[in-house]
Amino acid sequence: MKSDRSLLHVRDLRVDVGTRNVLKSVSFDVGAGDLVVLMGANGSGKSTLGLALAGHPRYHVVGGQANFDGQDLLAMNPEARARTGLFVSFQAPPEIPGVKNNLFIRTALNAVRDARGDAPLDAFDFLGRAREASAELGLPEAMLGRPVNDGFSGGERKRNELLQLALLQPKLALLDEIDSGLDVDGTRAVVQLVRKLRAAGTAFIVVSHYLHLIESLEPDVVLRLHEGCIAEQGDLTLARDVARSGFARSPEKQAA
């Protein structure tokens, strides 16, 4: 951890999905302003970890602790977790028919602003900011007036997640495969936005399978989730080892 202060402190977290125990004992820390990359084979539980921390009702926390910014995260409902400054993006962002994108994001932003003691933004002020952020992310302005993700392409959905991130400016953002489906400009937009928010103090947990993005983000820590636990912790060398040899490699042999 680069910073002395632990923003997120997870200990012995156990999560069941359906009848399966997916996370057996997950422990790690994220320091304020740090960037942590989370790697792991398909089905190892990366999205499960993100959704459990966000408070998704299908992901049952059956043991352990998660402390976020000095508060017991697991005791809060999902809305309170978001208000406290946690943002978790979806690997597959869902459609919300009938709910206009700009109203959805403004409602979320004003809830977060209220928690910070800031005045709510009216529709006019919000639209100004949203248009500016959309332009930076290459998301057509018309997407703001459509229902959330309704008819959006895969890459447009990912850019819409980035728009929410840009406007909400959370304390900690967990980005779940934000780069999958994005074109080269979209991937560049991810790196630029992460750099900008990181400079302003946002910490990140980035889930990605792509070494190019991982290297561009200059992580402080790289974690590998395996068999329901954080099996390895390292730096970019760990990500490069995985890219070269795959998840099936034996860490013991690599170290030798």
Ligand SMILES: Nc1ncnc2c1ncn2[C@@H]1O[C@H](COP(=O)(O)OP(=O)(O)OP(=O)(O)O)[C@@H](O)[C@H]1O
């Ligand atoms: N409702 C469910 N019932 C049983 N098992 C489930 C359920 N939902 C998810 N799982 C299982 O939980 C495991 C972890 O899934 P998760 O989506 O967290 O993996 P992941 O590490 O994000 O993988 P990927 O890299 O493919 O995104 C998978 O084996 C998945 O099949």
Ligand SMILES: [Mg+2]
């Ligand atoms: Mg996943």
